[in-house]
Amino acid sequence: MPEYERMLAANEEWARDFQGGLPVAPARKVAVVACMDSRMPLFPLLGLAVGDAHVIRNAGGVVTEDTIRSLTISQHVLGTREIVLVHHTDCGLQKTDDASFADLVEQATGARPPWPARTFTDADEDVRESIRLLRESPYLVSKDICGTVYDVETGRLHRVDPDAGA
Amino acid sequence: MPEYERMLAANEEWARDFQGGLPVAPARKVAVVACMDSRMPLFPLLGLAVGDAHVIRNAGGVVTEDTIRSLTISQHVLGTREIVLVHHTDCGLQKTDDASFADLVEQATGARPPWPARTFTDADEDVRESIRLLRESPYLVSKDICGTVYDVETGRLHRVDPDAGA
Numbered sequence: 653m654p655e656y657e658r659m660l661a662a663n664e665e666w667a668r669d670f671q672g673g674l675p676v677a678p679a680r681k682v683a684v685v686a687c688m689d690s691r692m693p694l695f696p697l698l699g700l701a702v703g704d705a706h707v708i709r710n711a712g713g714v715v716t717e718d719t720i721r722s723l724t725i726s727q728h729v730l731g732t733r734e735i736v737l738v739h740h741t742d743c744g745l746q747k748t749d750d751a752s753f754a755d756l757v758e759q760a761t762g763a764r765p766p767w768p769a770r771t772f773t774d775a776d777e778d779v780r781e782s783i784r785l786l787r788e789s790p791y792l793v794s795k796d797i798c799g800t801v802y803d804v805e806t807g808r809l810h811r812v813d814p815d816a817g818a
Numbered sequence: 819m820p821e822y823e824r825m826l827a828a829n830e831e832w833a834r835d836f837q838g839g840l841p842v843a844p845a846r847k848v849a850v851v852a853c854m855d856s857r858m859p860l861f862p863l864l865g866l867a868v869g870d871a872h873v874i875r876n877a878g879g880v881v882t883e884d885t886i887r888s889l890t891i892s893q894h895v896l897g898t899r900e901i902v903l904v905h906h907t908d909c910g911l912q913k914t915d916d917a918s919f920a921d922l923v924e925q926a927t928g929a930r931p932p933w934p935a936r937t938f939t940d941a942d943e944d945v946r947e948s949i950r951l952l953r954e955s956p957y958l959v960s961k962d963i964c965g966t967v968y969d970v971e972t973g974r975l976h977r978v979d980p981d982a983g984a
Contacts, residue, residue: 654900654962654964655846655847655848655871655900655902656848656900656902656964656966656977658846658865659848659864659865659866659902659975660966660975660977661865662864662865662866663863663864663865663973663974663975664974665865666862666863666864666865666973667972667973667974670972670973670974672970672971672972672973673971674856674857674970676855676857676908676909676910676913678856679856680821680824681821682821682822682825683854688849688872688873688874688888688892689842689872690840690844690845690868690869690870690871690872690873691840691842691868691869692873693861693866693868695859695861695862696832696861697829697832698825698828698829698832699824699825699827699828699829699831699832700825700828700859702856702857702859703856703857704856705821705856706854706855706856707854707856707875708854708875708876708877709873709874709875709876710874710875710876710884710885710887710888711874711887711888711891711892716883716884716887717882717883717884717933718876718882718883718884718885719876719884721876721877721882721931721933721935721936722854722876722877724923724931724935725877725910725911725919725935726854726877728919728922728923728926729910729913729914729919729922730910734820734821734822736821736822736825742842743842744842744891744895744896745891747842747895748895753891753894753895756894756895757890757894757957760894760959761956761957761958761959762956763956763957765887765890765957767883767887769887769890769891770887790927790928790929791923791927791929791931792927793926793927796820798820798822800826804838804840805838805839806833806836806838807829807832807833807836807838808829808830808833808836809825809826809829811822811826
């Protein structure tokens with residue numbers, strides 16, 4: 653059975669006792685930006701209820717043009733005011749580098765990506781880089797940012813000092 | 819209290835009974851691409867356990883260069899082979915259009931975004947557009963894609979026929 657069929661069957665269970673009626677704007681006015689890593693179920697991990705916060709995720713939880721697009725919509729159209737970043741230990745992007753990644757893709761597909769993978773070595777420093785990029789953006793109305801790193805072995809978040817090591 | 823402090827306190831609870839030891843590669847070899855909407859807790863909604871699937875989310879759940887970057891890493895570095903798309907009813911991106919959004923941001927910040935918001939009108943058609951963009955990408959090794967729309971009032975997903983209306 654393809655995985656999507658298992659997911660559609662599981663969704664039947666989810667829908668059985670479902671309560672709708674929530675508004676589109678997040679109740680707690682927060683947008684979370686996190687890595688796509690499979691070990692981070694963000695709702696229970698952060699104590700979020702359905703309807704509480706936007707959740708933006710990509711490889712690394714990095715700040716790209718698409719992250720800025722999503723946050724700009726989140727703030728201007730849907731009223732969020734805080735941003736919480738969640739990077740994590742043991743990330744796939746720490747296991748390669750941009751050139752090796754481009755080689756790997758080119759060898760498998762014949763096409764070399766023109767965009768960088770956005771690999772990194774130090775998770776805390778990568779969070780600080782994200783905070784710097786958000787602070788530089790001219791499109792956001794609120795720059796109230798908390799950067800964190802999640803430890804996949806302990807389940808614990810630690811907050812990153814945005815100005816450490818600067 | 820800022821929302822991030824509530825989240826860090828909730829995370830203490832999450833970490834209390836935590837079991838680590840999961841590998842970085844997703845167990846079910848799936849990457850989910852979904853909208854950032856606050857009403858979609860994807861793990862329970864799709865029956866996912868911790869460690870099962872990558873979760874990529876942005877405004878609309880649309881396919882951008884960053885979505886392709888994340889999926890290319892997911893497939894080439896971390897071995898996923900299926901892609902599940904989750905768009906939804908009552909999306910914030912159905913409540914504006916690209917020009918009005920750019921006006922709104924410019925009026926509030928003085929800066930006009932050079933990138934489109936990626937607004938849409940029909941959720942099923944937007945899923946089909948995402949499938950088309952994924953099929954066109956030269957960087958992915960697997961194009962095994964299931965597109966769905968989530969109904970925020972019933973909690974139910976329906977599968978989108980990728981070739982309907984073509």
